Amino acid sequence: MNLTLSLAWRNLWRHKRRTWLTVVAMIFSNVLLVFMISIQFGSYQMMIDNTLATFSGHVQIQHVGYNENPKIRNSIPTILPLSEQLRSVLPKAHIAARASVFALVSSEKRSLGIQIIGVQPAFEARVSTLPGLLQEGRFLKEMNADEIVIGSTLARNLKVSLGDELTLLGSGRDGSFAAGVVIVSGIFASGSNDLDRSLAEVPLGYFQETFAMRNQGHTIVIAVDGLDQVAATLSVAREQINGQSQLVALDWNQLQPGLRQAIQADLTSAWFMYGILIILVAFSVLNTQLMSVLERTREFGVITALGVKPRKLASLVMLEAVLMALIGLVIGLVLGWMLAYYLSINGFSYPGMEQMGEKFNLPGVIYPSVSLLSMLLGPGLVFLFCILASIYPSLRLFRLQPVEAMRAV
Amino acid sequence: MTAIKCVDLCKNYEQGDVVIKALDHVSLDIDAGSFICLSGPSGSGKTTLLNMIGGLDKLDSGEIDIDGQRVDQLGKGPLADLRLHNIGFVFQSYNLIPVLSARENVEFVMQVQGMTAAERRNKSLAILKEVGLAGMEDRRPAELSGGQQQRVAVARAIVSQPKLVLADEPTANLDSNTARQLMDLLRKLNQHHHVTFLIATHDEQVMEYAERLIKMQDGKVINDQLQA
Incomplete structure (x- = not known):
């Protein structure tokens, strides 16, 4: 030594x-x-x-400004074809389209203001854990069915249970009066008070029809298997919306700054x-x-x-x-x-x-x-x-x- | 041939309001290969003179020349180099590094000089044999007697063939028999290696070995004579 x-x-x-x-x-x-x-x-x-797994996913495509100001008019035109296009270029990612609006939901006994999300029943379970967190009933099945899945706290507040009817009242994308009646098909308990109290999901087809969205939606949610894949996925998503200046692809950092x-x-x-x-x-x-x-x-x-x-x-x-x-x-x-x-x-x-x-x-x-x-x-x-x-x-x-x-x- | 030339050396120390003249206009010429004792009572200036020649302390005035190098004009770094390559030191209380073996103590300075491991090992084993410590190379200082430790210190001082060895009371902690053996060794090394020895002592027995005896008192040289 x-x-x-x-x-x-x-x-x-x-x-x-x-x-x-x-x-x-x-x-x-x-x-x-x-x-x-x-x-x-x-x-x-x-x-x-x-x-991210609960709801937002790792990457989202939205209308410019929708993240800061989620107005019904800030929408993505022909959202389903764009979702299909993304599925073909990102075969390993899970992709689902959504639309969203704030509306009044009424049971026989109470009315409350909540966020209503239109989801693709076939794809939603791959980008969100909510469909798997059902306490009672089942998740949405068909794109145009008049049914709704609500949080457990919301169900308690509205004093409704499975099979009960709820009335939705709000504004359509074109400014018209929007209204619909849906049946409670499932009640989820996510563990998050905010989600359980003020969120409900309906099929995207029903949502588009009720809220005059035509073929439009608000977000395309992309979920990947790990944070290490976010940058590459974001880059592919940006390529796909290149030329559509009204659209933007955001990663989880921008979606969830908090x-x-x-x-x-x-x-x-x-x-x-x-x-x-x-x-x-x-x-x-x-x-x-x-x-x-x-x-x-x-x-x-x-x-x-x-x-x-x-x-x-x-x-x-x-x-x-x-x-x-x-x-x-x-x-x-x-x-x-x-x-x-x-x-x-x-x-x-x-x-x-x-x-x-x-x-x-x-x-x-x-x-x-x-x-x-x-x-x-x-x-x-x-x-x-x-x-x-x-x-x-x-x-x-x-x-x-x-x-x-x-x-x- | 003159190896060391000291001209008009002065050094004062202040103790409160009192100024102590440790060296008072000391001038000396020391020939290469000589074996010289500096004698005198405590406080006579012997150790101060050794420290000045060894570049361990700064003069107030005067000149010291070792082989053409003005010691009094050198900075810290060159002084360290001068000591490392040209001057060996032997101290009263041996001052070996306690965690190193006898051989490693001898090798330490050579390592700093940049010698290879093989060269260091050969030289250290040879010098330890020469000072009578063959077979004790791997002992640590605590496992050696005072006389043996001082022999290791002498081996350390001489191993890299310095021009000058400065020894400050090298026998002060040894019994008279061991002191005599050590002085025999120093004299032998002086003759064998032609190294100049300057030894500060107040031991009469040590003075007997000197070719030249310089007596000091109150910082002055009061007697300087060759001995038979």
Whole structure:
């Protein structure tokens, strides 16, 4: 082994207990960071997947401005042929057309304002989990049937059950008065209060007829198997609407800006805590290295007297810090990976998590995301800050005066 | 041939309001290969003179020339290079690196000088054998006696063939028998390697070995004579 490396390694173990205490602090923080970051990344992944899978999909084609201002007139002409065209160029993606309007829905006892979505019964289940979340009844079957699927809270508020009639009242796309009577065929419970209270779905054909939409709709929803496919899918979708300046293709980031903001806010507060943890560990390293340099003042004085330059001594002290941080990094990473990997298979939960998860559209069990980034991000920063913390003790060696240093006790 | 030339060296230290003249207009010529002892009581300026010649401290005034190099005019870096390649040091309390073996202590400076591992190993084993430590190469300082540790320090000082070895009270921590053995060794190395030795001591036994004895008092050279 190189003599300098060997010297640095042996110097590290002059005070075994002190070195181990510092290394254990690094291991603890590395395991904690790997665990927390992989849980965080896992929960974000689930949050995004659940939110997008429930309703919005990963990419949507809309009329320009519809996302910000969902007016009935901001519609896509001949929506079904365009959907078919997209299915042919994106065979792996799931595609469904929708139309949407805000209308009054009345039962015998109550009337409420809700959002009514016209969906393609044959394709909707592939872009949304709502059809699979039916508590009672069945999902829509035919394109033109006069039936409706409503949320469980809405059913309770309207005091209706399966087979009951509901009256829809609203404005058609041409400004005409729109009205229809539908029969409740299914009641869904998505777990999201907003959806369960104020959303209903009818067949797209019935919707177009009732609300004077002719062949038009408002959104073409595209769902893919993973976030990694979004960019390519978005690009293909944009090619397909190229030349139709009134249409735009948006990805989930643009469709759900609140989702990213929620993630960013959570990341900011989490990294504030992680930062404190990393700084505490860095101070522990600073203390260890400073003590180590101060107690070897005489030895460093002698070595300097022999003609060794301060730069060489400083690099020796830095090397000691690197070795110490490497031990903490490797052991912390292995233990952190083992913990995160175990939980990524068996899941992680704690009392009260289910209630809290509901707020963020998360299930009661979180599966950590074990990736290179989630493994290395925290421990990498601990490593970096530990090295930075040893700069000050190393710099002290440049001020060392051999004669004075050799007098040190 | 003159190896070291010291001209009118002055160094004062301040202790509160009191100015202590550690070196008071000291001038010396030291020939290459000579074996010289600096004697005098504590505080006479022996160690200060060694420190100045070794470039470990700065003069207030005066000139020091080692083989044509003005030590008093060199910056920190060149001074370190001068010490690394031309000057060996032996200290009173050995000052070995405790976590390195005898051989590694000897090799350490050679590594800094940039020698290859094989060259270092050969030289360190040879010099340790020469100072009588064959078979003890892998022992750490704590596993060696005081005399043996000082021999390692001597091996470290001499291994890269410096022009000058400065030894500050090298026998102060040794019993008289071990001190005599060490001085025999230093004298032998001086003759064998033609290295100049400048030894600060107040040990009468050590002075007997000197070719030339320089006595100091209150920062001044009060006697400088060759010995038989």
